[in-house]
Amino acid sequence: MxxxxxxxxxxxxxxxxxxxxxxxxxxxxxxxxxxxxxxxxxRIPAAKWIGGWITWLVKEAAIGPIAFSDVTRAIAAAVDLPYQAALAVLADGVQLQEAGQVLQLIPPLPWIAVIGVVALIGHWAKGPGLALLMAGCFGFVAVFGQWHSAMVTLASILVAVPLGVLGGLTMGILAWRYAWLERALRPILDLMQTMPVFAYLVPILILFGFGPTAAVIATLVYATPPMTRITTLALQRVPDETHDLARMIGCSGQQKLWKVLIPTAREPLMVGVNQVIMLSLNMVIIASMIGAGGLGFDVLNALRRLDFGAGLEAGFAIVALAIALDRLSQAVAHRSTGAEPSGPWTRRHPYLVSAVIFVSIIAFLSLIFPSVQTYPDSLQLSTSTFWAAVVQWINVTxxxxxxxxxxxxxxxxxxxxxxxxxxxxxxxxxxxxxxxxxxxxxxxxxxxxxxxxxxxxxxxxxxxxxxxxxxxxxxxxxxxxxxxxxxxxxxxxxxxxxxxxxxxxxxxxxxxxxxxxxxxxxxxxxxxxxxxxxxxxxxxxxxxxxxxxxxxxxxxxxxxxxxxxxxxxxxxxxxxxxxxxxxxxxxxxxxxxxxxxxxxxxxxxxxxxxxxxxxxxxxxxxxxxxxxxxxxxxxxxxxxxxxxxxxxxxxxxxxxxxxxxxx
Incomplete structure (x- = not known):
């Protein structure tokens, strides 16, 4: 025709x-x-089937003598361990409950120490410009009175992001190696990315319990798919010449993957890491509905009170964290790996040594000056009243x-x-x-x-x-x-x-x-x-x-x-x-x-x-x-x-x- x-x-x-x-x-x-x-x-009674299946998983499903619910609780406990460690370092310190009172055994990192460490990381990744940006973003959080909530949120991010990157990288590599697995994963990833997060919060609550750990797992479900897709795509786009070179120099399969292909695809893989970070930050409010706390809880609480100013300040604190982590991940992606300096361990790792010395000095000073440990309330700023007045003026006028x-x-x-x-x-x-x-x-x-x-x-x-x-x-x-x-x-x-x-x-x-x-x-x-x-x-x-x-x-x-x-x-x-x-x-x-x-x-x-x-x-x-x-x-x-x-x-x-x- x-x-x-x-x-x-x-x-x-x-x-x-x-x-x-x-x-x-x-x-x-x-x-x-x-x-x-x-x-x-x-009509297909899908809701009844799904509800019955989840009930069966929780109450009856077992792998030999081990109940399925025991497996999910063990996963929750494994995720909770690094989360509690990060929370202790950044937000709560090491505490002991005795006679109904909470005793602070070891305080968390002082706010000045955290800002100094992130500035050092920024300097290592790109230079003084990024160091100033990192210090400015975290300083903004402290000045506007959002420090503790921001550190609670950062603790969950520091756990969710590595797990999301590791899980996405693993699934992406397997999908790259096995075409049938890629075809099988594609609809699953589509559903994970398009289904509203609210929809699977209830099953996660039932399987993993209420609290920050369940919130981290919900974040992983939401944030892992982009890393999986980008990993598969990045490995598929490695030039044939690189594969030929790896074979010519006698690399084994594992050496070829980890020493040739992964470094070659580093830049797009870091884009995947960036996406995991951003999506994890997008989840902080929804995760607060199942016990995550932090900035997300502050925004949600402000929404319930219709306190626009308080919600906006907490929201801008999330933006500050997002900007800092986004720029840092991009800088790491483009950082050139020069020749490693020779000499003693301290010379080969100057930034790590500097961070340890700086944190030690600040921790000592915080025992003498409380304002070094916690940002003084008297120096905090707030614009919540101003924003509430602006909205009220628009409404009336x-x-x-x-x-x-x-x-x-x-x-x-x-x-x-x-x-x-x-x-x-x-x-x-x-x-x-x-x-x-x-x-x-x-x-x-x-x-x-x-x-x-x-x-x-x-x-x-x-x-x-x-x-x-x-x-x-x-x-x-x-x-x-x-x-x-x-x-x-x-x-x-x-x-x-x-x-x-x-x-x-x-x-x-x-x-x-x-x-x-x-x-x-x-x-x-x-x-x-x-x-x-x-x-x-x-x-x-x-x-x-x-x-x-x-x-x-x-x-x-x-x-x-x-x-x-x-x-x-x-x-x-x-x-x-x-x-x-x-x-x-x-x-x-x-x-x-x-x-x-x-x-x-x-x-x-x-x-x-x-x-x-x-x-x-x-x-x-x-x-x-x-x-x-x-x-x-x-x-x-x-x-x-x-x-x-x-x-x-x-x-x-x-x-x-x-x-x-x-x-």
Whole structure:
């Protein structure tokens, strides 16, 4: 068939499918009611099955004489040991309870000692600039009275990150060696990354108990997948010449892996380490719900009191830790390993010796001067009153305007879209998603899209899923509407992009719960509040990837367009945006992922979607309902991811830019 014939054939298929769907929508409710409301008698009792399976694991499952619950408690105890050690060093010291009183046997590291050590690490990694940044970030935490909470959070990070990196590295290496394992891990990693964290908090609580250890394990589930993926990808991209060289010099399999391939792939592997750090910090608030404490608990407590100022200060302390750890991990990734100095041990490890001497001196001084041990309360600063006053002033001054905007959006945008999606027949939506998958990626993508959407209906989650799609869809549309023009504007203006990057980096590391407080105080609870919070959180991805795509366009093509007499508008629309389309689509993909993750948080402000089901299941300790609702959210994310990846791949092939662009 000619290309023109293929186009007409494709259009005919779409026309017939849309006409059938329209007919079903208009007249099918009377003729085929099951197409609109999935029959209860046919529903898959997935929540009951999952709940029963978890109960069986806890009460009956055993490996010989050892109960499965004993295994999980042993894992929890093994994780708790290094956590308690880190907590003692950084936050609590060594304590003894006697006669109802807590006696401090050994104090934790003084705040000055911690700042000095992190500054030394920064100097070792990159030099005085990073040392000053590290000292500044940790000093900020101390000055604003967040030191103890920050050290509790840092203790959990120091345990979760090495375990996450080690686990991800191990699984990534195994997936690289065995193709069948990579194929088996891919859907599991997809679910781990797309399922809301709330959904698996209840099973983790049941299996591992309440407390910081369970929070660390939940963090590992959330933060390990990127390390696994990046490890596999990095090893796959090691050049063939490197493999040949390792064989020529007689390396064994283990020597080749650890002495040749891993060092060659060090830079992308450190990107994976960076991702584990950032995702672990993103988990601190959610982990506080199951006993983690620290900065996350402070933010959560402020949200319950609607104390925006206190929540913002704790949130900025998390941002400060994120910036320090992010810059440090990047510096380590790019640090050149020079020749090791010869001589005695002290000369070969000058930074370690300096750190030991410095900590010893500060520890001695802290016994004499209490302000060396603990930052003085009299020198602490606080801006919580100022921020609370700002929000109150906006609320009082612009109340009528804000209400008008809210009501207009509800009446003319949110409610009509919500009613439209809730009125769609599930059968037609499943069929159209399958057809879309077939047209974009063949029968496998068609089966995936149709199968996952059918499972949402078959488990009784269709109505809540449509509300989730409606809130996510509108929020993503608004985020792209804001992010695309900003990205286009700053892409060619280096100074503006430098400022914008600082802002979006801060927004991306600021805990998502912090967004809710001022928005709830200004707009109260409801769908509009949820939409504003999701847009504020998700717009970062649309800006970042738009700039990434536009800055990646070959300058020679732009010069060729100017030489042909193209106007600036034509260069933007016909050259730059078109060539940047795959990256922009990837940005759309990430905006959807951000929006879905934030929608679970907005269940706290009165939405009635899948996120609320997940949150209610957490409060009622119902693992079956929580996991089923979480799986439905994961299915929506996977369908969107695969379809957008297929579109991006098609666009790259049209532009001659090579193979698939990973999501």
């Amino acid at each position: 000619t290309p023109a014939g293929q186009i007409w054939s494709g259009r005919m298929v779409w026309a017939v499918a849309l006409l059938l769907s329209l007919g079903l929508w208009l007249w099918g409710s009377a003729l085929l009611p099951a197409a609109f409301d999935y029959p209860k008698a046919w 612009f109340f009528d305007t804000l209400e008008a905007v809210k009501n207009f959006s509800l009446v003319w945008l949110l409610v009509p879209v919500k009613r439209f999606l809730l009125g769609l027949p599930w059968l037609a939506v499943v069929a159209l998603l399958g057809l879309t998958g077939w047209r974009l990626g063949g029968w496998r993508l068609a089966l995936l899209c149709a199968g996952l959407s059918f499972l949402i209906a078959a488990t009784g989650q269709w109505e809540k899923a449509m509300i989730t799609v409606y809130l996510c869809g509108i929020s993503v549309f608004v985020a792209m509407l804001i992010g695309l023009p900003i990205g286009i504007w700053v892409a060619e203006r280096d100074n503006w992009w430098a400022v914008t990057r600082v802002v979006i980096d801060t927004l991306q590391t600021l805990p998502s719960f912090v967004y809710l407080m001022p928005i709830v105080m200004l707009f109260r609870v409801g769908d509009f509040t949820a939409m504003i919070a999701v847009v504020a959180y998700a717009v970062v991805a649309s800006i970042r990837y738009t700039v990434l795509g536009l800055q990646g366009v070959d300058p020679r093509l732009i010069e060729a367009g100017r030489a042909m007499g193209c106007t600036p508008w034509q260069i933007l629309t016909r050259i730059r945006l078109r060539l940047a389309l795959p990256e922009i689509l990837l940005g759309l993909n990430q905006t959807i992922m951000f929006a879905l993750s934030m929608l679970v948080i907005t269940a706290l402000v009165g939405t009635r979607d899948l996120g609320q089901d997940v949150y209610i299941a957490l409060t009622k300790a119902n693992p079956g309902n929580g996991l089923v609702a979480g799986l439905a959210i994961a299915f929506i994310a996977i369908i969107a991811d695969r379809l957008l990846a297929a579109v991006a791949r098609t666009e790259r092939e049209k532009l001659g830019l090579g193979g698939a662009h990973g999501s």
